[in-house]
Amino acid sequence: MARMMYREAILSTIVEEMERDSNVVVLGEDLVGGMGTAGGPEAIGGIWSTSVGLYGQFGADRVIDTPISESAIMGAAAGLALTGKRPVAELMFADFIGVSLDQIWNQLAKFRYMFGGKTKCPAVIRMAYGAGYNAAAQHSQAVHQILTGMPGLKVVMPTTPGDVKGLLRTAIRDDDPVIFLEHKALYGVKGEVSDDKDFMIPFGHARLSRAGQDVTIVSTGLLLGFCEAVADKLAAEGIGCDVIDLRTTSPMDEEAILDSVEVTGRLVVVDEATPRCSLASDICAMVSEKAFASLKAPPLGVNPPHTPVPFARELETAYLPSIPKIEAAVRKVLSYR
């Protein structure tokens, strides 16, 4: 095991997979950075520092620095994937799917189905998502609620550096298109990471980060840490929480959620998406349909409000689910007898 940051786990996994398989190529804006400038290539290495050194190691054919053309990047990834390559494309901010959604949704996601199962489309689309940086309404959004609902895509939302390693490797080796959502606020978080260059975490297998008998809390990404803090606080009061890190929202580990709710009878889903048609509403509905008899309280979602992400610090803080808001939700489901 090695200790490294979330962003380092991303970069090292890409390096290892590019070394292992010459068909793996990366593309995106400023992935190299500095092209056509006095500073020269690698003046940037990706704005998230997740591609530093790739250009020097693998060259221009496999490290494709693109213009600001999100549709063309996503389309090129689709074309590369259809012709034997395994592209790992970076969409600098998840919010930019608005520009490029056709290539993700109508093309990449649907090729295999439309073509009668006679092709594979092994593309990974990495994108940085999430609030917490006062980056305002067009650079802070969670987009998993849009992408999870699209048949043909797999959607990954890693929380820890160790999971980044195992899930990104699975994504790159997967023959279906995979959306890999990286939370901006987690890039600098450190954790234990496997040294095994074949370490993979299968999709659709949630991680139990805290175990308890009284309440099930489901989340992923930045907010999972908030849930753990709530669970730890309540543990001191003798209240036990199962905290389930989903890891992937498509496929989703329904079994892990249902198994837990059958024991606890109480569910809180903490989700960075806005509330309507969100991951929280989806999971609450699923549990209501499939584990109704086990429920002791109505399932509850904790989401931001139905608003764009605001800019000012006070407003963004008010917008995001927080430890007090999650604690209040957990206490609310506990209040039902």
Place this chain on the structure above:
Amino acid sequence: MQLSREALLRAYRQMKLIREFEERLHIDIQTGEIAGFTHLYCGQEAVAVGVCEHLSIEDKIVSTHRGHGHCLAKGCDVDGMMAEIWGSREGLCKGKGGSMHIADVDKGMLGANGIVGAGAPIAVGAGISCKIDGKGHVAIAFSGDGACNQGTTFEAMNMAVVTKAACIFVFENNHYSEHTGFEYAVGTSKDIASRAEAFGMKVWRGDGTDFFSVYETMREVLDYVRVPGNGPAAVEFDTERFFGHFEGDPQRYRGPGELDRIREMRDCLKKFRASVTEANLLTDADIDAVDADIMATIENAVTKAKAADRPRPEDVLEDVYISY
């Protein structure tokens, strides 16, 4: 360069195959037996065939909603295509794609496309693949005068130049983007190739109703793009669409006598026949024999498509993912 008798017969056969495939669909669609939207390529055959006769199975093409011609020219199976359009389980895409999504990736045909302008970025990716592989293969994006106005096409052209993708943008100007004339919709100088030129590409222009013009033009374009390091190029072919935007389109935008005139004066099959018989390269009897053979091929394809297995309800769940 003079084409061999065999190559001439093959080119004519391919164009005639597309023509009769489409003419037959035009008839069969009116019976209501074929579901969904269909956009016919009739009239533009010289472009698809003049381009694809130069290509190997390793070269890639990305097509459009008006894609039957490109698919047939690239070697997609006639019976499989007809069965697909009839929505059969035995269709090329098991009845899941239909007319707008026919693909055969093993043949280098990366898909027709229901979204106007969506193909060019995909072709850039395929063209980058060709560049990386370094074997002189190319990827071709077929686009119309409609798609040339989409931002995706602009992005793709610039990206191809920047990445030196082995990519060719073939613009088929059939004068109508859906129901709107290109003289209205293509703002800049009413010319598409000049746009590609502005993105820094070498461009060519040719007569898309004349197989020999397309074929000879494409020889030059391909000689250029197949050279490693040259990057992309573009070509515009002026051509004609004999049917409407979609089947059932009343075509109220056509001028008086326009369809008769283009069928008479701008028919690539008629031009081909006149050209090769006048030059004594083929006889009318040679061409008539191909015609008869194609009519039988199409009849056979329709018979098979009508008799083919229908999809089962449970098939709806298959082929979304390889594993999930």
